[in-house]
Amino acid sequence: MSRVVVVGGGPAGMAAARAAGAAGVEVLLVDSGARLGGQYHRQDSRAGTERFTLPSGVEYLGDSVVWALEPVAGGHRVHVRTGPADGPGRTGRSVDTPALVLATGAYDRALPFPGWDLPGVFTAGAAQALAKGQGVRVGERVLLAGTGPFLLPVARSLLDVGARVVGVLEAGEPVTGWLARPGGLLAGTGKLGELAGHAALLARHRVPYRRRTAVVEAHGTDRVEAVTAARLNPDWTVVPGSSRRVEVDAVCVGFGFTPQLELAVAARCALAGGFVAVDVAQATSVRGVFAAGELTGIGGAELSAAEGTIAGASAARLLGARPAPPVRALRKARTGRRFAAALDAAHPVRDGWRSWLREDTLVCRCEEVPYGELCAAAREREAYGGRSLKLVTRAGLGPCQGRICGRAVAELTGIQDAAATFARRPIAAPLRLGELAEDPGPQPEAL
Amino acid sequence: MVSPDIVVVGAGVIGAACAEALSASGLKVTVLDRAGIAGGTTAAGEGNVLVSDKAPGPELELARASRRRWPDLLAALREELGPTLAEAEWEAKGGLVVATTEEAAAPLAHFAAAQRAVGISADELTPEAAAQLEPHLTRGVTAAVHYPEDAQLQPVLAATTLLAAVRARGGEVRAGTAARGVTRDAAGRVSGVRTDDGTLACRAVVNACGPWAGSFAARAGAPITVLPRRGMILVTGPLPAGTVRRKVYDADYVGAVASSDADLQTSTVVESTRAGTVLIGSSRERVGFDETVRVDVLRELARKAVALFPVLAGVPVMRAYGGFRPYAPDHLPVIGADPRLPGLWHATGHEGAGIGLAAATGRLLADLYTGAVPEVDPEPFRVDRPAVIEGERAA
DSSP states (O other), rough: OEEEEEEEEEEHHHHHHHHHTTOOOOEEEEEESSSTTTTTTTTOTTTTOOOOOTTTTTEESSSEEEEEEEETTEEEEEEEEEOOOTOOOOEEEEEESSEEOOOOEEEEEOOTTTTTTTTTTEHHHHHHHOOOOHHOOEEEEEEEEEEETTTHHHHHHHHHHHHHEEEHHHHHHHHHHHHHHHHHHHHHHHHHHHHHHHHHHHHTOOOEEEEEEEOHHHHHHHOOOOOEEEOTTTOOBOTTOOEEEEEEEEEEEEEEEOOOHHHHTTTOEEETTEEEEOOOBOOSSSOOOOOOOOGOOOHHHHHHHHHHHHHHHHHHHTTTTOOOOHHHHHHHHHHHHHHHHHHHHHOOOGGGGGOOTTTTTTTTTTTTTEEEHHHHHHHHHHHHHHHHHHHHHTTTOTTTTTTHHHHHHHHHTOOOOOHHHHHSSSSOEEEEEEEEEEESSSBOOOO | OOOEEEEEEEEEEHHHHHEEEEEETOOEEEESSSSSOSSTTGGOOOOOEEEETOOOOOOHHHHHHHHHHHHHHHHHHHHHHTTTTTOOOOOOEEEEEOOOOOOHHHHHHHHHHHHHHTTTOOOOOOHHHHHHTTTSOOTOSSSSEEEHHHHHHHHOHHHHHHHHHHHHTEEEEEEEEEEEEEEEEETEEEEEETTTTEEOOOOOEEOOGGGGGHHHHHHHTTOOEEEEEEEEEEEEEEOOSSOOHHHHHHHHHHHHHHOOOOEEEEOOOOOOOESSOOOEEEEEETTTBBBOEEEEEHHHHHHHHHHHHHGGGSSEEEEEEEEEEEEEEOOOOOEEEOSTTTTTTEOOBBBGGGHHHHHHHHHHHHHHHHTTTOOOGGGOOOTTSHHHOOOHHOO
């Protein structure tokens, strides 16, 4: 039977599955998490109850990764493995679908700095996932640094699990940024209320919030013992004489987000500005493939859910259903995008971060490629194309395949198209050779 | 600006080797590539420098000459450029070809005997001796031949090293400059290369566009038949040293290289790299320039690799990548002057062996260009053989 396949169980994916289900079509929702909700609604994996419900007609497949996507006549074949990522005995399944919704979200963007490879340095998202998902605090004295409003809810999650948050350092000057776009600001009144709530909580816990300040170095031998925090100029170079040492046992950094593009790139969806390009119906450039949520632009959970609703309805329509136009979601998506654009403009990453690096600062941690070697190899061998750069420097060739370092490598060496260079991965998620070799069994589940 | 003597179109390993050899002869060389350097077929290669996979004949002679030349060339470049810039991860690690069925054992022995007759080191081993060379190899080996001459290098490092030498000798490498065709003088000889930035005057042009060589030749007005054959490679995560020690491949590889009858062939080649990862190749698909990845092709590669090295079943696959190999209908490289258009030269059609054959190809082309006596007989690779210039008309 024909059905919609949704990849991703966060706000966008859940909304897409619900909308398609409500339109009366069968849905398969595939998510890598053990529970629904994604990063935003990260559920405590120890809790006994499931917070989210899905309509009947939606089959939910948790703990499942889509490791490959290939075109077939009339749609796409989705190759799935189900089971704990590190354990043996995952099972395989291949499903053909004429209507695929990609809602794979985004992950933290990290910038390299001296000492960022020490244990005790986390991305803000990883720290939050540990706190919300498992009740684990990454440290006793924790400092948050980066840019963007996401640092606030992370601070809150850390406080919730009993960590002492010694400060939130915002590298940018968000007030100035917001004032430049009053229209976008007003578009996000709901979101601002949420942020104000976080800010009030931080104030109650006397957590200092510092603007134009960043962690520019982490110190320690076996793990982080302290960091250097410094005031930043508007271009993010360090204000001379402003550095001070802060004793911490963990530091969490987040400089916005990078969309999880592998599957969209595998499906050959057109990109714009590093995100998947979609039309008003959330359709990508590829027929039968829709995208929703952070994959199409960073705008938060509410916007993601609105886009998911639209995408789910569009996918159902492709299968012959006749859902009513999702007017509310369309309106929400319009205002949400204005807010997202304002947010993006208010929290740019400035080039001055490069001045934090030293010759021996690792840029690619998997392959241990230091900044000096990266630039020297690219320059001396004139390897400025993405593919040759990777093979000459080894940057981005390790287990993370450039997910963490790709954007930094691209910026440091002048590669224009970071998304195409680092997101083109025919095998979109790691799997064992034995799993790949497995007999696929009878024909894939039909279109 | 002083015009170059000769323009090489294509900055892959073949173009780089031609440019290096020509510049070593004192010629002023400019290399053009429409994209980045060494980013096409070269970046998708495993870095094979093999004699083991070739039956006696002209390609084996070219391969032997190249196998001799690579280490000498890299040693000379180390003197010229310094150790960092001349690093190409050369490893004379040897190859091990195994048969895993009773039927494949006799053809492998026969193949190796023919190679020995022309002077290749091809040592037949008992399955026990093969297991000593490769402790993790399947116990299902029925015959094995050790080829100590097989070697490996990292293709992008090799190409960029060669191009660095070209620059060091006053040549130029222009990435991001597409060659659109050639200009001719009153006598009908090549007088320049047309690019988007204008015409670059020169006395000769080398077409080293790999699988796209047919397209450039047609634009130059002297069409040749060179077709793409797609290949995919799997890369594992880093493994403990010694898991796979040599290039190990199944004897069915020999059949696949020479054959042209199936649209998809896979034959197992398993080898470790200096970075600790294991490369698993390789497939051969005739799908034009289609880049769509087929999961059944990846599965077949994985299946055969696990059959050869059962220990690999639990190893993570980190990535897969693909590329296009250039081949002429008669499966021989095309190296030499185009008799139809004075000043146009070709160096392409090396199929899956371009990395290995590059060193001798560059030398051969430079010798032919300067009038020196070539080490390898150029006749079998000449441009005006029917398969190369009449195949175009047939196609």
